[in-house]
Amino acid sequence: MPIRSARPVVMTALATKTQPVEDPLFAPLLAGDRRALARAITLVESTREDHRERADALLTALLPHTGRSVRLGITGVPGVGKSTFIERFGLHLIEAGHKVAVLAIDPSSKRTGGSILGDKTRMELLSRQANAFIRPSPAGTTLGGVARRTREAMLLVEAAGHDVAIVETVGVGQSETAVADMVDMFILLLPPSGGDDLQGIKKGVVELADLLVVNKADGDLARAAQRSASDYLNALRLLYPVSAAWMPEVRTCSAVEGRGIAEVWDAVGRYRAAQGEAGIARRRGVQARAWLWNEIGETLMAALRRHPEVKRQLAALEHDVETGALAPSAAARRILGTFLGR
Numbered sequence: 001m002p003i004r005s006a007r008p009v010v011m012t013a014l015a016t017k018t019q020p021v022e023d024p025l026f027a028p029l030l031a032g033d034r035r036a037l038a039r040a041i042t043l044v045e046s047t048r049e050d051h052r053e054r055a056d057a058l059l060t061a062l063l064p065h066t067g068r069s070v071r072l073g074i075t076g077v078p079g080v081g082k083s084t085f086i087e088r089f090g091l092h093l094i095e096a097g098h099k100v101a102v103l104a105i106d107p108s109s110k111r112t113g114g115s116i117l118g119d120k121t122r123m124e125l126l127s128r129q130a131n132a133f134i135r136p137s138p139a140g141t142t143l144g145g146v147a148r149r150t151r152e153a154m155l156l157v158e159a160a161g162h163d164v165a166i167v168e169t170v171g172v173g174q175s176e177t178a179v180a181d182m183v184d185m186f187i188l189l190l191p192p193s194g195g196d197d198l199q200g201i202k203k204g205v206v207e208l209a210d211l212l213v214v215n216k217a218d219g220d221l222a223r224a225a226q227r228s229a230s231d232y233l234n235a236l237r238l239l240y241p242v243s244a245a246w247m248p249e250v251r252t253c254s255a256v257e258g259r260g261i262a263e264v265w266d267a268v269g270r271y272r273a274a275q276g277e278a279g280i281a282r283r284r285g286v287q288a289r290a291w292l293w294n295e296i297g298e299t300l301m302a303a304l305r306r307h308p309e310v311k312r313q314l315a316a317l318e319h320d321v322e323t324g325a326l327a328p329s330a331a332a333r334r335i336l337g338t339f340l341g342r
């Protein structure tokens, strides 16, 4: 069953007619039970068909209780200090009374433990907090698959009462775009660079960022960090029109010393004020529509690959395409013809 917007009147009528059984995870998750939340995330991560149906039903029921968090994406190259930063940032938010969830996207990880958050020593202090929920990246082969499950996990943490949802991704590859497509604000952590150039940082990633934070602004690196920050600011001035609703800011911080962390949260507040509720809602609407088409694509492909007759034909058609006996477009049309029963 696809995710659909909640229509209380119709739902109530349907509910009394068919008496759908409420998922046992529904009530405890809404009450903020961590085990129920963890189990619900495991459910949405499952690829089993029956689990998928249950996950869709649970998500649909929870949908009216989602959307109330500040959705932040954080990226940066390995070693820039993401986990040190997120831990400090998360602790700062918890101290201010927030409930924080950290989710990760890392489909590329071949590291032992499987994911960037798999290592138990990461964010140890934060993970011990009652108001923090940290979830490692699910194992996945495709970015699309991992992103889909992270999006759903974000809805679940929101339903469980987390009012700040942080999606972390390692700054290599395409995952930054996937994260930028599911959050309200995208934060790029940068290392202090030695020279006055922006080498090593992909321009595309800088363009996605709403806030640039040069980390490690301490000790010997303090001056280099300041210099990098002004270089980035100059570069951004060339990228963005001054009249835009939000001109990305550049800040420095020291995650290790805990300096500049509160200022990052202040910048989040300014960003949200500049966008306004309508701006955030618009961005989320565009994201939801893109997500719908993603879902259609993924679901169609999965159905296509499962189709028995398609499966039977596929090897021969692939062989014909490989040997040049058949044009890929013609083979694709035949496969789709079979799938659609034409």
Ligand SMILES: Nc1nc2c(ncn2[C@@H]2O[C@H](COP(=O)(O)OP(=O)(O)OP(=O)(O)O)[C@@H](O)[C@H]2O)c(=O)[nH]1
Pocket (backbone or CB within 6 Å): 076, 077, 078, 079, 080, 081, 082, 083, 084, 085, 116, 170, 215, 216, 217, 218, 219, 221, 253, 254, 255, 256, 257
């Ligand atoms: N001087 C200084 N070092 C820092 C700071 N933040 C992190 N580091 C150090 O940078 C190294 C990497 O920090 P992590 O937080 O593990 O970085 P990460 O980006 O999560 O790294 P990956 O797990 O490889 O993705 C560690 O040795 C940290 O102690 C900082 O503010 N100042």
